Amino acid sequence: MKALFTICLFFLVNLTLAQTTIKGIVKDNKGETIPGVNIFLKGTYEGTSSEVDGSYELATDETGKFILVFQAMGFKSQEFEIDLNGSAQTFNPILKETINEMTAVTITAGAMEASDEKKAVVLRPIDIVTVPSAMGDIIGAFQTLPGTANVGNDGRLFVRGGDASETSIFIDGMKVGNAFGTTASNVPTRTRFNPNLFKGSFFSTGGYSAEYGHALSSALALNTVDMPMRNQGDISVMSVGLGYSQTLVGEKNSLTATANYMDLSPYQAMVTQNFDWERAPYGFDAEVSLRQKWGNSGMVKAYAHTESGGMKIWQKIPGSEGRGQLVDLKNHYTFTSGSFKQIGENDWSYYGGISYSNNVDEFTLDQIAIRNQNQVVHAKAVALKGFSDKFSLKTGLESYLFSYEEGLKSENLVRDFDDLQANIFTEADYYVSNKLIFRGGLRAGHSTLADQTWLDPRFSLAYKFENEGQLSLAAGQFSQMPVEELRIAKPEVQNTIANHLILNYFLTKNGRTIRAEAFYKDYKKILTYEGTQYFYRNIQQNGSGYAQGFDVFYRDQKTVKNTDFWVTYSFVDSRRKFAQFTEMVQPGFAPRHNASIVIKHFVSGLKSQLGGSFAINDGYTYTDPNFAGQMNAKTKGFRDLSLSWSYLPKPNLIIHFACSNVLGRDNIFGYQFSPKPNESGKYESLPIRQTAPRFIFLGIFLTLSKDKTANNLNNL
Amino acid sequence: MKKHTLIIALMMFVATFANATNEAYEKAMMKEIQALGKAGPVSELQKSANAFARIAEMNAGEWLPDYYAAVAFANMGMRAQGGLEEKDGYLAQAKKHIEKANALSPNNSEIVAVQGFITMGELAADPNSRGQSLSGLAMQTFGKAIELNRQNPRAIILMAQMEYGMAQFFGQGPEKACGLVEASLGLFAKEAAEANEGNLNPSWGKGMAEEMKERTCK
Numbered sequence: 066m067k068a069l070f071t072i073c074l075f076f077l078v079n080l081t082l083a084q085t086t087i088k089g090i091v092k093d094n095k096g097e098t099i100p101g102v103n104i105f106l107k108g109t110y111e112g113t114s115s116e117v118d119g120s121y122e123l124a125t126d127e128t129g130k131f132i133l134v135f136q137a138m139g140f141k142s143q144e145f146e147i148d149l150n151g152s153a154q155t156f157n158p159i160l161k162e163t164i165n166e167m168t169a170v171t172i173t174a175g176a177m178e179a180s181d182e183k184k185a186v187v188l189r190p191i192d193i194v195t196v197p198s199a200m201g202d203i204i205g206a207f208q209t210l211p212g213t214a215n216v217g218n219d220g221r222l223f224v225r226g227g228d229a230s231e232t233s234i235f236i237d238g239m240k241v242g243n244a245f246g247t248t249a250s251n252v253p254t255r256t257r258f259n260p261n262l263f264k265g266s267f268f269s270t271g272g273y274s275a276e277y278g279h280a281l282s283s284a285l286a287l288n289t290v291d292m293p294m295r296n297q298g299d300i301s302v303m304s305v306g307l308g309y310s311q312t313l314v315g316e317k318n319s320l321t322a323t324a325n326y327m328d329l330s331p332y333q334a335m336v337t338q339n340f341d342w343e344r345a346p347y348g349f350d351a352e353v354s355l356r357q358k359w360g361n362s363g364m365v366k367a368y369a370h371t372e373s374g375g376m377k378i379w380q381k382i383p384g385s386e387g388r389g390q391l392v393d394l395k396n397h398y399t400f401t402s403g404s405f406k407q408i409g410e411n412d413w414s415y416y417g418g419i420s421y422s423n424n425v426d427e428f429t430l431d432q433i434a435i436r437n438q439n440q441v442v443h444a445k446a447v448a449l450k451g452f453s454d455k456f457s458l459k460t461g462l463e464s465y466l467f468s469y470e471e472g473l474k475s476e477n478l479v480r481d482f483d484d485l486q487a488n489i490f491t492e493a494d495y496y497v498s499n500k501l502i503f504r505g506g507l508r509a510g511h512s513t514l515a516d517q518t519w520l521d522p523r524f525s526l527a528y529k530f531e532n533e534g535q536l537s538l539a540a541g542q543f544s545q546m547p548v549e550e551l552r553i554a555k556p557e558v559q560n561t562i563a564n565h566l567i568l569n570y571f572l573t574k575n576g577r578t579i580r581a582e583a584f585y586k587d588y589k590k591i592l593t594y595e596g597t598q599y600f601y602r603n604i605q606q607n608g609s610g611y612a613q614g615f616d617v618f619y620r621d622q623k624t625v626k627n628t629d630f631w632v633t634y635s636f637v638d639s640r641r642k643f644a645q646f647t648e649m650v651q652p653g654f655a656p657r658h659n660a661s662i663v664i665k666h667f668v669s670g671l672k673s674q675l676g677g678s679f680a681i682n683d684g685y686t687y688t689d690p691n692f693a694g695q696m697n698a699k700t701k702g703f704r705d706l707s708l709s710w711s712y713l714p715k716p717n718l719i720i721h722f723a724c725s726n727v728l729g730r731d732n733i734f735g736y737q738f739s740p741k742p743n744e745s746g747k748y749e750s751l752p753i754r755q756t757a758p759r760f761i762f763l764g765i766f767l768t769l770s771k772d773k774t775a776n777n778l779n780n781l
Numbered sequence: 782m783k784k785h786t787l788i789i790a791l792m793m794f795v796a797t798f799a800n801a802t803n804e805a806y807e808k809a810m811m812k813e814i815q816a817l818g819k820a821g822p823v824s825e826l827q828k829s830a831n832a833f834a835r836i837a838e839m840n841a842g843e844w845l846p847d848y849y850a851a852v853a854f855a856n857m858g859m860r861a862q863g864g865l866e867e868k869d870g871y872l873a874q875a876k877k878h879i880e881k882a883n884a885l886s887p888n889n890s891e892i893v894a895v896q897g898f899i900t901m902g903e904l905a906a907d908p909n910s911r912g913q914s915l916s917g918l919a920m921q922t923f924g925k926a927i928e929l930n931r932q933n934p935r936a937i938i939l940m941a942q943m944e945y946g947m948a949q950f951f952g953q954g955p956e957k958a959c960g961l962v963e964a965s966l967g968l969f970a971k972e973a974a975e976a977n978e979g980n981l982n983p984s985w986g987k988g989m990a991e992e993m994k995e996r997t998c999k
Contacts, residue, residue, distance in 0.1 A: 100824060103831035105838075110809050112835045114828040136834075138870060167873060168866045189910050294921055533864075574864070576909050622909040629909065669952055716951060 085149040088122040089156040091115050091135060099137055099160060107132040107144070125149060139165050162499060164454040169499045170529035174539035174569040174582070175272035177210055180265035187578060187618065192629070193260060196663055197676040197709035197723055200762055203260045204245075207285070208680070209661045211582065211616030211633045212270035215680050215703060216654045218734040218753050220253030221245050224270050225586060226612030226639025226655040227282030230548045231563075235286045237366060237404040240279065240465065242422030242441030246348075247396040249378050251734070251753050252340070257372060257398065259323070261310075262354070264290045271584055272539025272567040275490040275506025275523045276447070276461060281545040281563045282586070291364060292356060293319050297770035301325075304332050304763040317358040324351045327374070338757045341379035341388055348374020348396075363407035366418075371399045384739025384749035393429040398422075412451035417461075419444045434474035435599070439549055442466040455496045463488040467514075469549040473599070482556050484514035484546070492523075500529045512546060517559050519544050534572035541565055547592050554594075555604040562589045576623035578631075583615040591643045610641020610649060630664040650696035653735055656682035656703070676709040676723075687735040690748045700733045717769070723762040726755065809836050810845065810981050817853055818985065823861050823871075829853045830874070837881070844886040845981055851879035851895050852985070858902040868906040875899045890930030891983045897922030898939055919943055934968035935986040937961050938993070945997060959998035965990045 091102045098119025105112025106127060115121040115137075133145045133156065140160035147154065179188040187210070199205030204222050208215050214223040221229035234244040236258070248254040267286040269277070277284040293312045301308040306327035313320045329345035350372035357365045374396055381389035404418030420443045428435040447461035465488070470481035492506035506523040523541030530536070544560040552558055569582040591608030594601045616635035622628075637657060640649040651657070661680040668675060682703045689698040709723035726732070732755050738748040813836065817829040830853035837846035854875035858868045876899055883892050897919050904915040920943045926936035941961035948955055969987040976984060 101827035101831070103834060105835045108839070110805055110835065110839060112832065114831045117824055136831075138874060165870075167869055189914065192910075294917060533866075576907075669950065672952055713951065716947070 084124055084126055085128070085151055086122060086124045086153045087133065087147070087156060088120070088153070089158070090119045091121065091137070092119060092157070092159050093140065094159055094161055099140065102135055102137040102140075102160070104136075105134055106147075107134055135160060139163060139168075164496045164499055169496060170502050170527045170535055172502060172504060172525045172527040172537050172539065173535055173571040173580070174525055174527070174537035174567045175269045175565070175584075177268045177270070177580075178265070179268070186573075187580065187620070192665075193266070195665060195674065195676060195709075195711070196678055198663075198678040198680060198705060198707035198725060200707075200723060200725065200760060201260065202255045203258065203263070203266075203287070204256050206260075207268055209631070209633060209663050209678060210268065211580065211618045211635050212283075212584075213635070214637070214654060214656055214659055215661075215682060215705075216685075216734065217703065217705075217732055217755060218251045218253060219654070220248075220255060222283065222285065223654045224283035225584060225614070225635075226610075226637050226641070226652065227563075227586075228652070228654055231280065231282035231545065233277065233280035233284050233545075235277070235284065236368070236400075236402060236420070237289055237418065238286065238416065238445060238447075239402045239404060239418050239420035240422075240441060240443035241400060241420070243398060243424035243439055246374070246398075247394065247424070247426045249376065249380065249392045249394055251380075252376075252378065252756060257350070257370065257400075258287070259325075259352075262289050262352075263287045270582075271565040271586060272523075272525060272541055274504070275492045275508040275521070275541075276459070278463070278488055278490070278508055278510060278521070278543075279465065279486075279545050281543050281561060281588070289354065289366060289368065290356075292358070293321060295770055297768055300767045300769070302765045304761065305329055319356050321354045322352070325349065332761075336757060336759070336761060339754050340756050341381070343377035343379060343391060343393075344375070346374065346376040348372055359405065359407060363405065365403070365405045367401075367403045369399070369401040373397045381751055382739070383737050383751040384741070384743055390431055391429075395427040397425040412457075414449045415447065416449075417444075417446035432475065435472065436474055437471045438469070440466070440468040442468075457494045458491065459494075460491045461489070463490070467546075467549070469553055471550070471553060471599070480553055482514055482549075482553055484512055484552075486510055486512045486546075502527050506541075510544065512560075514552070514556055515546065515559050516557075519560055532572070533574055534570060537567075537569045537571070539565065539567045539569075550598050551592050551594065551601060551604060554601040558592060558604065558606055559590060561591050561606075563587065564589075576621065578618070578620040580618040581615065582617075585611070585613045587611045588641055591641060593643060593646070595645060608642040608644075608646075610639065610643065612637055612639035612641075612655070614638050625666075627667040627669070628664065629666075630662065633659075633661050635659040646695050648695060651686045653685045653687055653696070656685055658683040672713050674709075674711040674713075676711070678705075678707045680705045685733075685735050689736070689750075690738050690742075698736075700735060703732050703734075704728070704730050705732065717767065719764075719766045721762070721764045721766065725760040726758060729758045731755075731758070806836065806840055806843070807979060807981065810849075811979060814849065814981065817849060820853070820856075823857050826853045826857045826860070830857065834878070837878070842885065844882040844889070844892070847878040847882035847885070848892060848895065848983070851875045851882060851899070852983075854878060855895065855899045855902050858899070859905060865906055869903070872899055872902050872906070875902070888929055890926045890933040890936055893922060893926035893929060894933060894936040894939060897926060897936075901939065901943070916943065916947070920947070932968055932971075934965040934972060934990070935983060937968065938965040938986050938990045941965065941990075941993065945993075955997050959994070962990055962994050962998055966994065 091099045093099055100115055100117045102115040104121050104123060109127055111125040111127060113121055113123045128149045131147050131149060133147045135143045135158050137160060139162055141163050143158050145156060177187040179193055180186045193206040196206040196209055207213055207222060212225050216223050222232045223229055224232055234241045244256055245254045246257055265288045269284045273284045293314055296314055297312050299310040308325035310323040326349045328347040333345045352370040355367040359365050375394055377393045379388040379391055400422045402418060402420035406416035408414045422441045424439045426437045443465050445463045449459045451457040465486040467484040472479040488510040490508040495503045504525045508521040511518045521542040521544055525539035527535055527537035543563045546560055547558050564587050566585045572579045588610040590606045592604055592606055593608045594604040596602040614636040618633050620631035637655055639655040640651055642649050659682045663678040665674055665676045684700040684702045686696040686699050688695050706727045707725040708727050712720045734753045736750040736752055738750050742748050813832045820826045820829045830850050833846045833850035840846055854871050858872035861868050879895050900915055900919040900922055904911050904919060923936055923940040941958045945955055945958035948958060972984060
């Protein structure tokens with residue numbers, strides 16, 4: 066017993082005997098001191114933090130061998146073996162910075178990101194859907210961003226002198242075939258997808274990653290909501306239709322089912338139209354979205370969208386009397402996709418999926434009945450490995466099946482093609498530091514129909530300045546097969562090729578964003594032909610072209626209270642030899658000067674958000690056969706002022722009113738000419754106009770849920 | 782006899798040792814909880830956060846050290862004077878710690894309340910662009926915290942702050958928020974009365990309630 070006591074005493078004495086002091090200053094590799102470093106002896110409670118000047122002092126009663134740890138946010142931890150023996154010791158470690166995904170430089174060339182999570186974003190998802198001129202169409206909002214042109218008789222996305230087919234749209238990484246509704250010529254279309262589905266988007270006007278193929282000019286990647294917040298029902302009553310959406314959320318999964326019915330007849334009966342409608346556009350759509358969490362970090366999503374609709378319209382023929390030609394159009398469309406993402410061990414992560422798009426158009430043009438079917442299957446698997454915080458490698462495999470069939474039902478003529486394409490891509494990211502990143506990628510592909518194999522290199526780098534501004538450079542080659550309507554007439558056609566070179570400056574700070582970009586793009590192997598659809602002749606791949614210019618974007622949420630505005634100016638100098646043209650011309654879809662302003666102002670007293678957007682360009686080129694030359698004339702400039710008013714009387718109720726072209730300007734997008742001159746030798750013309758002087762939208766959106774603060778503001 | 786003595790001594794030794802580690806833990810926690818209560822500027826909060834991180838490393842099975850480290854980092858995110866990147870950096874650290882705490886003690890009202898508090902910090906860092914997406918999430922998280930424990934005054938006072946912001950946005954009066962402030966003050970008083978000497982459980986937030994009462998509910 067006595068012995069034990071002695072031993073205990075010995076321990077006690079031993080414990081209090083020697084105190085060791087460790088001190089020093091912690092610096093980074095630039096020689097700056099680091100405050101707030103956590104300094105401690107591993108396996109003990111002994112520890113301290115460095116002061117504002119980086120100095121520290123740790124006094125400990127421990128003795129023996131220990132490990133001294135230095136830990137700080139944004140730096141690699143350092144450990145030292147230390148022998149505590151009562152004599153004072155000094156450690157002046159130099160901590161190396163780690164690459165911090167939150168603050169490190171990002172490549173912003175060509176890219177405009179809308180996200181709630183990431184930095185270097187231009188817009189938030191909510192901003193997109195509240196653009197007054199967008200009228201709830203996600204593409205309408207992108208048309209206020211730099212690099213895009215407003216082509217009012219088409220409605221699709223035209224980027225930097227490229228035509229609409231040069232933009233590829235992806236949902237959760239999977240290709241969407243026929244993302245826009247089918248429409249008659251010169252009747253603008255809309256995207257088929259509700260903006261409410263998406264939590265963010267990545268819109269690139271050039272120089273994008275090797276991950277995106279099959280796009281000459283632009284890639285638009287839309288990401289769906291991961292997990293909705295709560296069970297809720299959303300009712301929408303609009304001047305153009307009705308809709309209901311129900312969301313059910315479980316612990317690890319969720320389901321959203323939506324149905325909408327749209328019919329413009331009652332609206333068109335009340336509001337004057339420029340067009341001669343036999344049957345106003347109508348349609349229904351239904352969609353189901355399922356999400357299942359997979360382990361701690363994985364997610365599996367399934368999505369199905371189906372819709373059916375149609376319209377009948379009389380289209381006047383220049384130089385002829387009467388209502389003209391009756392176009393009867395019916396469209397059936399389905400898009401389904403399944404996708405997954407998972408984070409593995411050892412810094413591996415994986416994602417991929419499969420999608421299927423099926424579009425059937427049935428036209429009757431006078432007595433001719435046409436049926437076209439376009440199917441796209443896309444499968445993709447990507448593995449990403451982080452070898453260190455500085456270096457990561459992404460590798461993916463993709464396959465596409467393009468299947469197209471067109472038939473003249475009345476003549477019993479059918480022709481089709483199938484093209485299987487295999488793609489592989491790899492891309493490496495290397496951070497030299499938090500300020501400098503290099504990215505290099507390669508994309509290879511093979512098409513069975515064209516019997517062509519190709520390789521597209523891509524490269525970009527970005528540097529971040531002290532003031533948080535970033536300069537990025539991107540260059541690369543981009544390949545895309547021509548549109549189906551031409552491939553079916555000449556299946557052996559090869560890829561059209563574009564080369565991009567982009568220089569970008571981006572700064573976002575304190576609620577203000579500046580983005581300026583200059584670009585040069587050249588095109589090779591563009592298709593030229595004679596004749597029109599179904600009757601193309603003499604298809605050759607001898608066209609070429611270029612587009613060059615710059616754009617500027619400024620956004621400010623700070624200067625004026627409760628006000629958010631952005632201003633965009635894009636200059637595009639584009640000429641190309643394409644389609645029926647036998648020389649280089651400025652395409653009708655590429656106005657030189659494009660500008661827009663969007664303003665949103667919240668008025669608390671009115672419980673309202675007021676919005677306005679103004680878009681302007683210098684007009685569209687067209688060929689006037691009464692004069693010599695091609696693309697020898699230009700329309701007057703396009704101008705549109707749109708206003709919107711969102712009223713939130715209760716947190717779960719929104720009343721939204723929007724009106725486009727408030728000033729009633731008669732915008733003209735080009736002219737159609739009679740095929741033959743009249744008696745006095747003149748080709749008669751008809752202007753291509755807007756569908757109506759104005760479009761007025763009134764919607765009431767009600768959200769039903771247990772949580773009274775929920776609303777469907779995202780629907781606007 | 783000798784054998785027995787040895788066993789008893791050994792047991793005593795083990796017991797003292799276990800007790801000593803527990804005591805060391807409690808002592809360290811008590812000291813740091815007090816320090817956190819007094820910490821004002823970011824530099825002091827950083828020291829506090831570091832200390833809790835150290836204690837967490839020593840006591841891998843306890844949720845409280847990570848919880849307090851998260852509270853300290855969340856407050857840093859709220860009080861930092863620098864830019865968005867700095868604030869988001871602290872809040873990211875807060876999230877890391879609260880997730881660890883949540884894994885150790887799931888469905889804990891206190892932890893869920895701090896998750897909401899961190900979301901509130903992210904919202905406050907950039908209200909213009911995050912307001913619409915995060916205010917709903919913050920309220921939902923506080924709602925969940927209250928559902929898990931209706932007696933949690935921190936969940937209630939944090940919810941009161943969100944309710945007040947919401948009411949201001951919709952031009953409504955502060956009545957509902959003030960009702961919550963009163964309720965939380967009652968619960969804070971009850972909590973103080975019931976707390977034992979050496980209590981390590983969360984007890985912060987009363988000052989927030991008193992200040993809000995003074996400022997908006999007079």
